[in-house]
Amino acid sequence: MNPLSPPKNRYDVLVLGAGVTGLALARILSARGNSVCLMDDYASPGGNHISWTLEGMSFDVGAIFFWSDNPLFELFPGLARRCLDVRFDAQRITPDGAVRAYPFDMRAEVLDRPLRYRLRVARELAAARLRPMDRRSAEGFLRRHLGPTLTRDSGILNYMQRFYGLAPGEISFAFAESRMRWVSSRASLRARLQAPLQALLRAASRRRAARGPAPRCLVRPPEGFAAFYAEAVAGLEAAGVRTVLDAGLHGARRHADGFEVTSAAGTFSAARLISTIPMLHTANLLEIPVAAPPVSRRLTTLCCRFSGQRGFTAPVLYNFHAEGAWKRLTMQSDFYGTPGAAEYFSLEVCADGAPGAPAERGEAGPGALFAEFARTARAAGLFTGDLTLLASHDTEFAYPVYDHSAAHRRDALAARLGAEGVELAGRQGLFQYIPSSALAVRLAEAGLA
Ligand SMILES: Cc1cc2nc3c(=O)[nH]c(=O)nc-3n(C[C@H](O)[C@H](O)[C@H](O)COP(=O)(O)OP(=O)(O)OC[C@H]3O[C@@H](n4cnc5c(N)ncnc54)[C@H](O)[C@@H]3O)c2cc1C
Incomplete structure (x- = not known):
């Protein structure tokens, strides 16, 4: 072996989490001449931008929108071409049962x-x-x-x-x-x-x-997010970034030359460790005890089929009504067509803590959440016809909770991880309010500046 060649699995930077933040960091760091390894426990890149297909329709954990001036498309120029151009429109149901403009x-x-x-x-x-x-x-x-x-x-x-x-x-x-x-x-x-x-x-x-062109509204391609972000990973790998998905992360420790991360895929080391995975997971990898971590809410996504009459016109409907634990409904079939005669939509439900949620009444589970949605949506005239629940998906750490102690808890844990030399970024990695992938990329760039 050439004694000057770098040890196997040794990099300048290890980035944990291949969501939008991790992908952007890997791209920028590698363009600056660093050797980068991007690792994720998830089997697909894109973080919580997750889709799956049922009855020929692709559903998502949450929203599916991008604007064409999103800096993600500058870092990964092929991605925008894969998206569909759409007209953004959203409505909300108000406490008096009217459907009005959103917000x-x-x-x-x-x-x-x-x-x-x-x-x-x-x-x-x-x-x-x-x-x-x-x-x-x-x-x-x-x-x-x-x-x-x-x-x-x-x-x-x-x-x-x-x-x-x-x-x-x-x-x-x-x-x-x-x-x-x-x-x-x-x-x-x-x-x-x-x-x-x-x-x-x-x-x-x-x-x-x-x-001149104004920013256009885009939605992810019909085949879902996995193929979309796989193209980003292919671009990174072509630029020399190593990506390790389904990594099975076990632990991380600091040593004299930086960090060592152990995983089912092997041991990796680097001078820098940047984590975009939930702060609590980062602390667990480093075996740092956390008495009071910042709190996040779980999101349950219900995938539904519908045939009949709709009482709203926009593809996105927000729930401002007093009833129902669901917060947003996205009509996938408004963008991707209607295989068969049915329409398809996903419902985002934050059951924990929602007013009057079935979980509060001791009836947890997707069946109860859907039954409650169907009852309140029919009563409000949103749907007249057949409503069917096809599947559900739970996402932990979906929404950071900004209670009065959140900033203090976040800062205390960030300081503890920072003292170990770990750099933090991203929606859960730094417990930041990041409502869009565009902001995720901008904050990732700003954090490296
Ligand atoms: C449900 C939902 C839908 C969204 N939809 C859109 C959208 O359509 N358009 C848009 O612009 N923005 C959307 N956002 C905003 C989104 O926060 C940012 O766009 C961006 O995806 C954040 O990326 P991130 O890499 O920081 O974090 P994430 O993608 O949330 O996570 C990064 C990494 O952390 C790890 N991780 C995260 N959660 C868990 C978990 N529960 N368990 C284990 N590991 C975990 C994974 O390794 C993951 O790859 C959405 C956010 C949510 C929560």
């Missing part, structure tokens, strides 16, 4: 109502602005920007409780302020006064779009 339309939802209602909302909004903001929780943030009547009637309290598994009073104010700007921007007086100006700007931007 909400301040003008339409206030101006459509009687004068007395409009005056009450105006009075409440003016009063909320005169009072000091209640900074104890996300509820204070909502009441400040929407006032009590709109906070109640929009259904946003129901939706937040479903999404985050906590009542808005238990969600941190800092989280709402930094991550729910869509509420404040749509609700502000300035925004409403600026509406005519914005209409002009939109017209100008449409004219610009006629000259």
